Amino acid sequence: MSFRLTYATMYDPPEAMHERFEAALARVSATLGARHGLFIDGRDVDAEHSSDRRAPFDNALHLGHFALADEADADRAMRAAQAAYPAWRATPVAERARLMRRVGDLLEERVYDIAAALVLEVGKNRMEALGEAQETVDFFRHYADDFESHAGYHHTLPDDPIEGVVSHNASVMRPYGVWVVIAPFNFPLALAGGPTAAALVTGNTVVVKGASDTPWAARLLADCIRDAGLPPGVFNYLSGSSREVGAALAQHPLVAGLTFTGSVAVGRQLMRQMAGGAWPRPCVAEMGGKNPCIVTEHADLDDAAAGIVRSAYGMSGQKCSALSRLYVHERVADALIQRLQQRIGALRIGDPRERDQWMGPVVNATAYGHYRQYIDELEAGGATVLAGGRRLGEGTGGPAELARGFFVEPTLAEAPLGHPLWQHEMFLPILTLHRVRDRDEAMRLANDTSMGLTAGFYGGADEVAWFHEHIEAGVTYANRPQGATTGAWPGYQPFGGWKGSGSTGKAIASFYYLAQYLREQSRTVVE
């Protein structure tokens, strides 16, 4: 089988990927410092103010000036999208799907350069970055194929059983109008691109707001959409402050639907806003995780250790799917801890531009501050730190140049069950562990959370059905060394949360996803 990049295959890429990435990194680095504008009504436009962004791994590395949209820009983008909506919804499905595939092709042509920008902006390693760029390509293709395969969700129904009258019936799914997409910092391309592709192919027009910390990624998406030749106004891109631009979009009178990916607190606030107003509007909210993994006494501990380390510390723990709670049978706990400590000790932490660095920095000074605070809270609350626990480059460990970035150590801590951090999404490379007496105790604890995004399991083959039956999570993995709780890919693992992790119960890239961007119209016509 030829190599196909997904988050499950990214650990062993062909050499050529590295060579192409290195070349792209040199190209993109040569452009640093440029000005990046907004994209409204088919035009690149500047804003009065801009923010100066720096790399999270080196505060001396200036990435560029990124436009800061204001409320007036948000209003212009919403109006442009509204004006473009009638013609876009009337565009034949095949043409919309063709344009989505064209965007996918352009993203794929630029996949290495985009990945280089993601490394520089987010601080993720190159394989994670290439993965995110390729995942975005796949979202555009997947949703184009999916919508066409459903024939636009148009169903002819039986005529009414009335004698002497011919009454034709149909169910038709129709778009809502202007769809706002608000993306998080950690997958700023894929989680702007996926919902955009879904909203556009189904006939909505779109206004995207990139995350405040990572505006570059969605701007690169905007470039591909612009170059694919979508009509003006169909897609608009804004960068700017959450409070000003995000809130202005969500409260705008023209917003017909919204997809938010981000924290639970903001997601729930937006859900309330979308439910208010003159009528309730749909809000697809993909929110946080507090993802558990259960290891029973029958587990393969080497597979478990590999998957746990990848999921707890990959991208510095800054994935909604990251593993943060580990429940391990007391009989195998010491053996597993020893394997985890070995693997954690071998992880390379540093400048993510370098091929061998596996873990880059955390995203900003706030996250860096939270890391110290959480480690202090864990220790004060009676936890034992079994690995990590330090910020690097401040005289406490690691090379001095790491002090120019937000580098921290991957941390494993055995924590008392009552500790509040068992319930709080830290979004950092901190994993807490608890020894359990049996698998039922593990399951009870795993489900003792208001969230339900992903969950992992390592145990006997005959225990897997039990795990699936009882675990309260939307995305599950059993006995998977490639990742205990992370690594879903469009077309392979639908991705969506239960409980507080998601508002709809329908997963990204699932059979049911696109229908959320459509409203049903029942049509009865009497001849």
Ligand SMILES: NC(=O)c1ccc[n+]([C@@H]2O[C@H](COP(=O)([O-])OP(=O)(O)OC[C@H]3O[C@@H](n4cnc5c(N)ncnc54)[C@H](O)[C@@H]3O)[C@@H](O)[C@H]2O)c1
């Ligand atoms: N379930 C998923 O698929 C998924 C995927 C990725 C990230 N996440 C979650 O995202 C969070 C991390 O991302 P983050 O720190 O960027 O989240 P965040 O909630 O701080 O911000 C997400 C986006 O919302 C915007 N925003 C913030 N306040 C707003 C407001 N009042 N009105 C409108 N927009 C507002 C931000 O600018 C950003 O673009 C974590 O909780 C993580 O679990 C979930």
Ligand SMILES: N[C@@H](CCC=O)C(=O)O
């Ligand atoms: N799709 C990614 C997570 C995205 C959220 O941050 C995964 O499955 O690991």
